[in-house]
Amino acid sequence: MSLPPLREVIAEHGLAARKGLGQHFLLDLNLTAKIARLTEAGPGDVVLEVGPGPGGLTRALLDTGADVVAIERDRRIPPILAQMAEAYEGRLSWAEADALAADETALLPRTPAVIASNLPYNISTELLVKWLTVRPRWWSRCVLMFQREVGERILAEPGSKTYGRLSVLAQAASVPRLGFYLPARAFTPPPKVDSAVLVFDDKPLPPYLPALERVTQAAFSQRRKMVRSSLKPVFGPRLEEALEAADVIETARAEAIPVAAYEKLSAWLTASEM
Structure with missing residues (x-):
């Protein structure tokens, strides 16, 4: 089963981006594939995605051969996910839930999982802190998109104006690095700022x-x-x-x-x- 182009999916389902959900859709399949490659996921792996929207990144993650579990609040999205699940022979499942409150381990078929998401900007920092501090840790890598400013705060070094609490927590609880930057024009609709894709590798969670x-x-x-x-x-x-x-x-x-x-x-x- 072949899937229609993403713009056709958006038009068919009346999927205008909603500001209240922090939605900015990434439709360039070359860019979604680039994000998926950073996960290093493959057959037998499980990837958790928050906010799949019309499914550009979801398709790229499924193309790696991994099983994908999506969390989505927007009730317009499940019919799109159902179509993708059929096209990818059931390797996609999803839950209609608030990612901040979700118990991810109850949704995942096995762990450790990889997290990959074009995060809703309005909850991106809260989600990151949730995942960094969760015990026991159920993920091995996160590939996450943030506003560029937030990404630079996470990676900041001491003495810089952007160095802060988020820098310390992220660098103490994981090994973060820059994947690549994305200009605002890459999104539909374009946000007011550029974005950054960051990779967070697991490391032993400090007892302190x-x-x-x-x-x-x-x-x-x-x-x-x-x-x-x-x-x-x-x-x-x-x-x-x-x-x-x-x-x-x-x-x-x-x-x-x-x-x-x-x-x-x-x-x-x-x-x-x-």
């Missing part, structure tokens, strides 16, 4: 991750303050001891502290509370 969330929240919510002030509510009277253990000077500000130092602070805090 809950503490890291607390430490970075305190540090970056008052990033103009020195850490002797911003981290005082978290470490209390033992702050000086913790800073010394992590080789952090008390006059440093949040954006100057490297990821490794945040990890040391968080490990120290975890050990001190045991």
